Amino acid sequence: MQKLKKTYKFAIRTSLFITIIQTLLLSVFLYIEDSLNYLLLLAFAAISYIVCFLIIQYRVERFIYRRVKKIYDDLTLLESTSLTKQPITTDMARLTREIDRYAKDKKLEIETLKVREEYRKEFIGNVSHELKTPLFTVQGYLLTLIDGAIEDKKIRTKYLNRANKGVERLIYIVKDLDMITKLEVGDLSLNIESFDIVELVTGVFELLEMKAAKKKITLTFDMDYPNPIIVHADKERIQQVLTNLIVNSIKYGREKGTTEVSIENLIKNKVIVRVTDNGEGIAQEHLSRIFERFFRVDKSGSRKEGGSGLGLSIVKHIIEAHDERIYIESELGVGSEFSFSLEKLE
Known part of the structure; x- marks a missing residue:
């Protein structure tokens, strides 16, 4: 037989205590009135127990659930939908496990995002550096030619060749980046x-x-x-x-x-x-x-x-x-x- 939830045990015992006390009080009252009726007494006890159990269970679960859910929502450890998929529970051990599990997941997610962010910053910095050098080189040679060096045939040929080498380096970098991207997404087919x-x-x-x-x-x-x-x-x-x-x-x-x-x-x-x-x-x-x-x-x-x-x-x-x-x-x-x-x- 599956073990009862702790909340049910709590409600059962509480209902039992209330029922016993109410029954004793009723017994005293009936004894005083000198008209003790055992059937009425048993019926009263049964109805009182059931009513007390339902009221206590409902109230306790709603009381704890609302407060625990508010904590979850405030801390954003759980999405609100994750609670609605499961029956409402006031089992604190289970709630603690859920909080620990989601807290660890979120911590891991945050750490992963931090690592990725650092990698992204470093990658962008590296791309910028690798592209900047040949771009500035090409620009420097072209500006020199525009400023009048183009009239000198010897300088013109030398600077155009150097600018071309800078462009070739840019093409080389872009081609390699394109290849890596295709390999990562599985878009580059192997023969x-x-x-x-x-x-x-x-x-x-x-x-x-x-x-x-x-x-x-x-x-x-x-x-x-x-x-x-x-x-x-x-x-x-x-x-x-x-x-x-x-x-x-x-x-x-x-x-x-x-x-x-x-x-x-x-x-x-x-x-x-x-x-x-x-x-x-x-x-x-x-x-x-x-x-x-x-x-x-x-x-x-x-x-x-x-x-x-x-x-x-x-x-x-x-x-x-x-x-x-x-x-x-x-x-x-x-x-x-x-x-x-x-x-x-x-």
Whole structure:
């Protein structure tokens, strides 16, 4: 048998006490009148008990409910509709649990909104900074030409080329932002196909060979891969992932350093691709934010290396769009290793 609510127990006991007292009083009255009628006495007791129970239960519930609901509404811990969906209750333990639950939910919601607000402010500040630099550069060159430098053919050509580079950087940033937005909303479709990941890495090495040569950085595999390793993914997007990771390793790699790519079997139908360098490395406090948009470890020096500041964020979104994971391990002054999993064709 289900336990009675505490309010019912309260009303039952109170009604019983009132009924006993009223019955005793009536008994005394009838005894005094010398006309005791037991049937009348029992009927009076039953009716008195029922009436007292209904009145007390209704009054107590309405009394407590109104005050508790006012507290809820005043504190905005509960929406008014949430109370109307449930029967009115004066069970204080239940009300306390409800308040605690909603208070924790609201606290979590507020903390989440604060974090998002901080992220929004930082993101807007970063976008503003990234766009401001090339915009002001382009504007400066154009104003100089307007002020009369356009008459000098040598200066005109040089300044127009520099202004064009600024515009190209703006286009690069906008394209990367557009790609991230599409990846986040699932609007960028992946062209899944089977291809040799070893061949793809070799192609990326060839594309970046001259860039690496400027810092005398060696691009290499950890070992010879005589046989193809066939994976199932979007070839173009994975090429972009590898390009971004290797370009990053070149940017922040040490002079005469090495960027090494390894491909290992993870489980039966998975491989893990590792891109390892012996460059600057990343401090532990920055690792949790390294894939955020525009996040830069070195706020001043890294900008001279160019790029949109969106490369690693794009890498993360592309890998996650494949339902795979990307990992990072790094030690300041030692180097970094980025690794990601891919589906292997059995």
